[in-house]
Structures are given as structure tokens and as C-alpha cells.
Amino acid sequence: MSLNIAIVYGSVRSERKGIRVAKFLEKKIIQRGNNPSLIDPMEYSLPLLDKQFFETEKPSAKLKKLHNIFLNCDAVIVVSGEYNNSIPPALTNLMDYFYDEYEWKPSGIACYSSGNYAGVRAAMQLRAFLGELGMPSVRKIFSVPKVSESISDKGELISKELEKSSEQFLEQVEWYAQAVKDYKIKKGMLQA
Amino acid sequence: MSLNIAIVYGSVRSERKGIRVAKFLEKKIIQRGNNPSLIDPMEYSLPLLDKQFFETEKPSAKLKKLHNIFLNCDAVIVVSGEYNNSIPPALTNLMDYFYDEYEWKPSGIACYSSGNYAGVRAAMQLRAFLGELGMPSVRKIFSVPKVSESISDKGELISKELEKSSEQFLEQVEWYAQAVKDYKIKKGMLQA
């Protein structure tokens, strides 16, 4: 049985490049026989958080859609740039709308930059953020330096070095996701 | 000569409590003979960042006002809650619009929570964020646990224990701000 994997991208800038990383992972996940749901904050246009989903009396169709994606996924991958060595607010803002939806789901961190360091500093803050959301992140981080030169705007690899790294990353995410899913079924927390 | 101190508050939630901390510090700064500029993200309603101020062809009056506050201040104090152990996006989002404005200005971190730990985890991420913005933060962090019980909605102290802590905090911010200001004047980077 295939796994549902949400991919949350973290920028709404017109000239954003990291969407390439998200598209690449989306393709890869399909190739590997699983079901990605790419969440692009530009499509959701959520305002800076006032009320979380569970506090909202009449949530919008968009919020309900996100709620359902997170509720039904088996793992979450975040694709994060780095603004001032920190997590881009478009990413934390979208994810902060939800909480219980995430519980007992593993996560994976993909990070990128236009420069050499691939956003790994933001990735460390994400270890803390995702931990608190109940989604421990797997060891391997898929880190992409010089993103414009590494992946095309259609999400195809230019830098072949990233092939192996992305495979290891997705293997770890799938491994934890399947382990947790099996255990939930065993414990009656999830239907087979 | 008095110091210009910007206070940046980091929440736009209807039920936000940390605005009390910002108001308290605003009063304190006036009492101590300096000039605070309280920046409330609710008044500025900045969208999630697309272009930074310097990239914006025709910046709005609001953006220009922020630019001028940051350009002309001698120090910046951030007042931060903690969302999922991380910095609230309303805070990073507002500050990410600017960069050169901050250079060579000391900063201070105030943090708060409704619970016991006062937001100190977000404060650690702010050490990294403010460092990268060119605003090293002073040692003392003004941390306020149980904010609703500690400061009134008018910004007056209920918990007198915070009096001394806030004084030490502002002394350190002023100390660094004055040291840097004097040196800029000596070096011709600023007019006396």
C-alpha cells in the first residue's frame, strides 16, 4: 500500500526558486510509488495567523482542504529556504494553523539556498519546530545549495549528485512512515 | 541625548497577550528618558514577504514609515511569543522586509508565554536571527512567564518581580546602544 506524503513549500516570493525542490520531490515520490500532495502557500494565501483551524467556527474551503491533507497523510516533508538564518514565515505560518493533525507522523526536512550553505541553519530550527508539532524529523536532510543551478524550473535535476542524496532522504522518510503506519494499524489507531 | 529605541511586537492574534509586554517596555523607556517607537504588526498589515523594501519600486507609506523608524533608531527590542517552540511568523515577516537599516545596532530580546517557560526557546532562535540582521542581542533577556498574570492589559506590572529584571534588560540595551552611537559619531558615521 502506498504512502500519502504532504510536501509543504515555504515561500510566496514572485522570484522564488525553492519551488523547484518541491516539484522535484513530488515527481520522485510518484516514481517511488507513493502519493504526494504538494502544498504551495501561494495557492492558499493564508493571512498571518489569528485563529488556528480548530478555533475557527466556519473554516474556509482552503483551510478544510489543508486540514484533510495533513490528517490523512503518513508523513510531511517541508521544503524550506532560509531568511536571515531562520525559517521563512510563510512556512511556519501555514503550519501553525494546525496541530493535532500532525501527531505521530514522521517528517523530513528539505532545504535549499541560492548560495553554498543550502539553508542548513533554518533546517536546525525546523528540527525544533517539527519536533514540537509531533513530527520527529529523520536524520537525512535533503540539502540543495545553488538551487538555480541544481534543479530546473520544471523540477528536473541538473546536478546529478543530488540523485543519491534525494533517494536516501526519501527512503528514510518512507521507512519511518511505514513503521509508524504499521504500528498504528496494529494498535487500532488506523484502519488497514 | 536620548536614544531612539524601536520595539517590534510579533503577533496579530485577536487574543494576543504579549502586547502587554510591549506596552510595559514602551512606558519604561519613556520613564528612563528615551524615545520608544512601538511597532505593532496589526497596524501595518504587511502581507507575507514578496519583495523587500529596497526591492520595492513604490513602497507604501507604511513601509516607508517602518524604514524610517529602523533607519533612525539606536537599538531594536523585539517582543516575541513562541509558536511551536519557534519565532512567531508575524515577527520575522515584518523584520525580513528590511536589512541594511539594522546594521550596527544592538538589540534586546523580550519574550513571554502564557505558561511557565516564557518563550525562551524562541528567544534562542532570535539570537541567530538578530545576529544575522547585524543586531547582536545583549545578554539579559527580559522573559515573562504567565504573561496575563504578570502585566495588566494597560501595560502595568502586576508581578513586581519583573521590575528589576526589566531595569537590567533596558540598562544593557541602552549601554550597548550608547556605546555604539558614540563610536559612530567618533568615526563620522553619524552626526552628533
Added chain:
Amino acid sequence: MSLNIAIVYGSVRSERKGIRVAKFLEKKIIQRGNNPSLIDPMEYSLPLLDKQFFETEKPSAKLKKLHNIFLNCDAVIVVSGEYNNSIPPALTNLMDYFYDEYEWKPSGIACYSSGNYAGVRAAMQLRAFLGELGMPSVRKIFSVPKVSESISDKGELISKELEKSSEQFLEQVEWYAQAVKDYKIKKGMLQA
């Protein structure tokens, strides 16, 4: 079948208090039907790291013992104080000797302080550290403020509020440990 859980304590100070937290968790783990191995860095006296275990030609009996504990455990709990808002070096130093031993094992973070904030800042650095070691940490952090007033020197709870918190913490560690263990057996990575 019971779980093997290593508990790594992180201080060698004569007047250390956090050993109370480690002893308390040790008892609790036994009560819950599992097998703790308490690792006290004072007993191991490892010098500041020169060579990791796998690089050491003739490892000492002590190093071999640690290697075996980590190799054979199903989860690792770290018990950490906070030195200057960071992880105590006695903790990182001991754990840095090993790497592959940790792979695919969940972890839990317990932190404490003599003051009010329970060491939660060090806990955030531990999210990053344990992630890189291949041991994603569970959401719940067992955090103990005012440690001397909360747990006796024999490891018995004085502050009954910590009872529920410790149960939730150990449940999460056991949950992930069992999920991962079952999956390893299913995949032939471990014998049943």
C-alpha cells in the same frame, strides 16, 4: 517483550542534581516493565574526544560496554542540564564517541534546571544533535524546573505534578521504540 532503554546523563559535577532525574526515570522504566541502562559519565571518565569508538584500535572495556549498550538498546533518553543555554559538554562528549550504534533508534529528551526554565533551551539544541545521530526525538519533553525541590536524591518525586508528565514522556518513547522495533523485525533488520 520488553524494551531496552539507555539513559544518558550529562554531568560530572560533584554537586550535580540532575542525576535525580536520571534515577527517577530509571525506576519508572522498570515499573513499566522495560530495561533501563543508566549511563553516568562520572563512571566512564571519558576524556575529551580524540578518536571515536570505530576509529579506536584497542578500545577500553568501558568504551566496549557503552558500544554494546547503545548497539542493543531500542531507544535512548538523554537527561540534560543547561550550561550557558547550551548542552553540557559531558553529554555531547560521551555521545560523540559513537554514531552507527544509534541509527534508527528513537530518542527522548529530559531536561532540568535549578531555576524556572528547566533547561528547555538546551533541549532545543538536543533536537538538532539527536536528529543528526539518527535518533529523532519524540514530541514530549520531560522538563523539570527547580530540580532539587521536585525530585529527591534517591530519585523519588516530591512534586507530584511531574507524575503525569513523566508517564506521557515514557509512553511516547516506548511507542516509537516499539513501532521501530516491530518494523525492523518485519524487514529482517532485527531478530524477533
Added chain:
Amino acid sequence: MSLNIAIVYGSVRSERKGIRVAKFLEKKIIQRGNNPSLIDPMEYSLPLLDKQFFETEKPSAKLKKLHNIFLNCDAVIVVSGEYNNSIPPALTNLMDYFYDEYEWKPSGIACYSSGNYAGVRAAMQLRAFLGELGMPSVRKIFSVPKVSESISDKGELISKELEKSSEQFLEQVEWYAQAVKDYKIKKGMLQA
């Protein structure tokens, strides 16, 4: 008048490479007319911390020497590798012996790695660590990827790209150190 700048190196491994970064900065500081004191933890052989300097009844000559270097310096530069995405324990351990000595002194972070990311994750933890020690770190981080290919074992640059980066780094450290020193003299905290 020249500045006294302590350089604290953070590894005692036989095959350590970062000592090259420390030696390079030592030379540079001399060239720029200031006085470096290179602190190599291998020469001090401090055990894992039991008692801090101020708690020690009869401190060793080595501890006294360190105390005096920190007390009399105008700024501290740390040279840090990255162990498991975190600060090497040899660095925190040495620095944890002291506290008041550091007060009101700016700091600079130099980091390195054998790989591509130059230790920048440890640098973020150092922002927090140095902040708590009372030594806010300057914006610019001197980050050295592929250290063996970038600097010779005598501390000479192989990669000329690092020249400009090191100059900017030292300028910022000196700028803050001089600003703070001038202000201390003005306030009577230091003799001219």
C-alpha cells in the same frame, strides 16, 4: 592603542584541522596591529567541568592564565568545528569554566568543516552560547568549508576567496571591541 583578542580553539583531536583557522586568524590579527592570545585546549587539558574558576579554592596555574587572558581581552573569537551539527564539547567545556570574565565583551564566530557547510549549524548554537556569556557575536561569521584545501597547516591561505571574508570579519570584531572599550573608559569601567 591595540586590542587584545583571545582566540579560543575547540578541538583536541589528534587529526584536527581547524587549528589552521585559528593560526591564520592569529597571524591576521598581528598584521592588523592587534594582540592575539591563541588558546589551544590541547595545551590546557582541562577535565570535564566540575567547578568553575570562581568556585575553585586553589586554581591551577593554567586556570589562572586563562582567567587572566579572558579578563584582559577586549574581544573573544571562537574557532569551532561541528560535531553532530553541534558545538564541539572541548570548546564549551573550556569556556564554561568562566563567566564574569566575559562580560561586556564582543565576540566573533569562526567555523569550519571538512565538507561544504563550514560548520554553520554549530555557529548558530554559538550565537546562543556567546550571548548568554555576555559576549554578543558580530554579524559576519568567518566560515571555512573544506578546511584542509583552504588553509595550510601553517595557517596560510590556499583559497584566496577567504581573504576578503576574513578581513570583514576582523573589521567587525575590532569595530565592536573598540566601541565597547571606548565606552568603558568613558564610564570609568576601564583605565585608558
